[in-house]
Amino acid sequence: MNHEPIRDIAHLAHIELLTPKPNESLNFFKELLGMGVVHSEGQSVFLRGWGDQPLYSLKLTEAKQAGLGHVAMRTFSPYALEERALDIEKNGFGLGWTDGDYGHGRSYQFTDADGHNLEIYYEAEKYITPDHLKPGLKNMPAKYAAKGASVTQLDHINLFSSDVDADSLFFRNQLGFKLSEQAITDDGKQTTAWLHVTNKSYDLAISHDKSGGKGRFHHAAFKVESPEMVLRAADVFLDNGIFIEAPPNKHVAGQTMFVYVYEPGGNRIEVCAGGFLIFSPDWETVTWTPEERKKGLAWGTPLPSTFHTYGTPDIANR
């Protein structure tokens, strides 16, 4: 019997977001986050931050309502892809193989315990930097955007779930994520789980959807280079009439600096910076009790209540 941990998933590759306002949403990601368009196809536009290592990190797709299309992860190798697919299929979460999509080869699709669409693949097309975006230093994929919030890259995503325990267990057992931190109820049920496959303290968070919804999306976070740039991002949002749900502050879990907004299509977007990396192979999950969570954010103010109920699609407004 093999007790070695699963180490097949290399990183979060891209996310597909659905939007009922494709033009406004596209303008948000291009002009206010400073992302670049690499491709358009059908009802979808593919975008990347200037520092994204994959070809793109966001597939923005027109749809009747906002929400998550799917989350894609890249495996370490073709072999790791096969291994994960077999295991997931065996456990009954599989949807099946695809021939790939723009920029990547065949992928295996499945859902997590709460029904979010997920996908893994290995073969990926590299980003060929066009001449006008060639950076001064060739170890970067592209020039510093110097536009809007100038986000570097996709950092992490947060799913809303009707059963956080089940969902976080899924990511641990099927995909090899480790639980870095968790918030629990007095009964020991998870209200939020923070999970990672890289040295980042989390690549994925799963929060309890108090609205009773299932398979909804909470937020996607794009990274900037320093806490100071989060403040600049907030200025960009303020000056351009974007709804700021929570002003810059520091999260307790992961200690990342953040600002939360709703993009025009309705999806919650975070711009974040900082936070710690986890190097210890025997990191012990940090558990936050309801008592401890009452203190609010790192510097003492709670997130607005909408943070625990609003997600996309927006059930309340259906």
Place this chain on the structure above:
Amino acid sequence: MNHEPIRDIAHLAHIELLTPKPNESLNFFKELLGMGVVHSEGQSVFLRGWGDQPLYSLKLTEAKQAGLGHVAMRTFSPYALEERALDIEKNGFGLGWTDGDYGHGRSYQFTDADGHNLEIYYEAEKYITPDHLKPGLKNMPAKYAAKGASVTQLDHINLFSSDVDADSLFFRNQLGFKLSEQAITDDGKQTTAWLHVTNKSYDLAISHDKSGGKGRFHHAAFKVESPEMVLRAADVFLDNGIFIEAPPNKHVAGQTMFVYVYEPGGNRIEVCAGGFLIFSPDWETVTWTPEERKKGLAWGTPLPSTFHTYGTPDIANR
């Protein structure tokens, strides 16, 4: 008739704060703000930030209850001092001349319309940097503190007042302050007035004391070098059990980045950075309506209600 504006006050020089917990307060200013002690005398300790141009910016005095001792301003010249004293006396606000205090020569004492103790002087002893604090560059008064929040210097003060209009008029007419910004009620009564004598957008703020108190103190603000350092200050307060009344955010007026805490004696202290300078000689006072003020801080969250009622001495707890 002389229409030339009064230009006699050079800058805010120091503030005397009263504390019922002298040791804890002293520890706060020394260890957590990173200020240095230059002198002790009677029940008072005199402190300075590493970048303060006056000999000291804070006189911390033991007292039965927290609050303001007095605010001292320095004039441009001995002549300007005489001129202001004469004018203030003529208008009935004068208390009289003193022989000076530690570090400065004779001063003229008076009160503003709401009864806060004020003082002006010109003659001042220069700070002689002790050898162990000599900076690498001699155009700075001392080494970078590199301790706690490492505040540079006193930046501004905020008085609580039962009648903001009367008080702000006093500072304009008697001391030559200019009104850079104001918040007003629907009836046009000032709820906060921001006033300046330097190029800073405010050296002094006066806020309406909703508790009905008179002559109370709202807060003193110490400056750090950048918005990022305000975040570090918040970390220092978080880690050392200091009550954070309002986490880092950006003020609408002046657009300064701030964090508000209560020092152990009970006085509200702000650590701030940034904000704009005013150079235009015909700057028009910016007026904020109740409607506009409802939006809260720059990035959209209101200050806690205590910000409008808590001051020192703390009337509620008497």
Place this chain on the structure above:
Amino acid sequence: MNHEPIRDIAHLAHIELLTPKPNESLNFFKELLGMGVVHSEGQSVFLRGWGDQPLYSLKLTEAKQAGLGHVAMRTFSPYALEERALDIEKNGFGLGWTDGDYGHGRSYQFTDADGHNLEIYYEAEKYITPDHLKPGLKNMPAKYAAKGASVTQLDHINLFSSDVDADSLFFRNQLGFKLSEQAITDDGKQTTAWLHVTNKSYDLAISHDKSGGKGRFHHAAFKVESPEMVLRAADVFLDNGIFIEAPPNKHVAGQTMFVYVYEPGGNRIEVCAGGFLIFSPDWETVTWTPEERKKGLAWGTPLPSTFHTYGTPDIANR
């Protein structure tokens, strides 16, 4: 006899720069510094930073060679303007009155001791923010640029001079500038003089032109909000092929963080942040000896030798 100091000049208002490459220079200021165009007329384009309080801070004019057109300062009042004009005329530096230029009323023109063209005026048209640039907070003139280096405003200028002592004396005696810092030779001759009329530690610097030139231009500095933003500016220059003469570092005088580049027309441009303000009315000029200057910049590396010889027009290449 009036011993009161002259306090007639409120601030540096704008600078006219000449460029033999008008399109490339315009692109630099618009796309890489992030400034906005407010007007075009004849061979000139008028630009402003998003935080500039005057209508514009840069008049960019096509010319055979790079260099300074003129420097304009604004007086505190119409009366102050008359007073300065009379005094300058009396001392033989005057050129005469104009009817004004785009955005400002009648001005008095003159030259300093080294022949740089200067101008003072009071009447000025205010900036009317167009709808698409209206900021979230109305105490700012415009939205945060969020483009390129996103410079806030013109900060200071530096003139090259064949006789720094004579020139700095001119600014002190005729315009009321104060000498905050100076670098001198062993014989006590000024090699650089830093002068201010506002609380900034300098609004103007004058450096010795080792090339033997007269009336040349050294650089203009545009401000960003924090030291961190100077680093971002350097990234913008690096990624866009702009020659960086001196990478980000900290000046000894004024302790401003800087980066120096040549705009495509050849003029040296600085992006700066930080530095201290001077509040003490009896600030004593800080004098740097050749020995002390040998240490280089604050953190120990010298500026390149071109910093002491290159100016515009570029004599060497004529």
Place this chain on the structure above:
Amino acid sequence: MNHEPIRDIAHLAHIELLTPKPNESLNFFKELLGMGVVHSEGQSVFLRGWGDQPLYSLKLTEAKQAGLGHVAMRTFSPYALEERALDIEKNGFGLGWTDGDYGHGRSYQFTDADGHNLEIYYEAEKYITPDHLKPGLKNMPAKYAAKGASVTQLDHINLFSSDVDADSLFFRNQLGFKLSEQAITDDGKQTTAWLHVTNKSYDLAISHDKSGGKGRFHHAAFKVESPEMVLRAADVFLDNGIFIEAPPNKHVAGQTMFVYVYEPGGNRIEVCAGGFLIFSPDWETVTWTPEERKKGLAWGTPLPSTFHTYGTPDIANR
């Protein structure tokens, strides 16, 4: 035959530095870097940054001359430790097993191709935070230091080597490091190799020792939270008379912001921030040619020549 990559080393754990001036060196690490002492034993003091996940990251040992004692790495598991030890022994680099040292269990010692002392272990004692250092948020090991440069943790080390190719191959083949970037001569010989086992773009750099020395030490780098904090660190060094070999600037490789100093014992120390993470499983080594390296640092100034010759022990001064 197993083509799976070696993934046995979790992270760089600690470094032992030798110093002929133990008191001055200790003072540097404690007061100027802001590290804390966790233990003293014999001629050694064990120190940690406030964010270090291992019990300590620096063992400072009194010795006749400065230099490297050893570098310690932690494996993912006891099994990984055995596997690495076997493999290294088989290849002839082994020195043998120890019973452990302060804070960790049995370790396997060996040398790299150039003779640097290395060690791997798995069993490690956890840091028990003393009450007075308990942080506000329990997912951090300790309070933010708020003293001196306030370094967070050990970030990476740089070895000097007589044969970079051989040494970097050793780390790849024996320890599973990957080559993220390299600088080469026109003949294709490595002059610097950057290697990583975590998502950081390098945990280890190996540079060619132009002095002809063997097994020498180049530098150890401690991390701060943002580029801005590197500037503050430079201020701390400037104000306290520490020799700054290279002022803050940005590295081409890894794009980390840095400042280099010599600690009083003579060892080169870097304070760094930023830099990118590598997530792509098929990252292609970035190769810098001599032509490209001529451009100097990211923003265009070369490192001083001592950077390529000075190491510890200091051969030149023997």
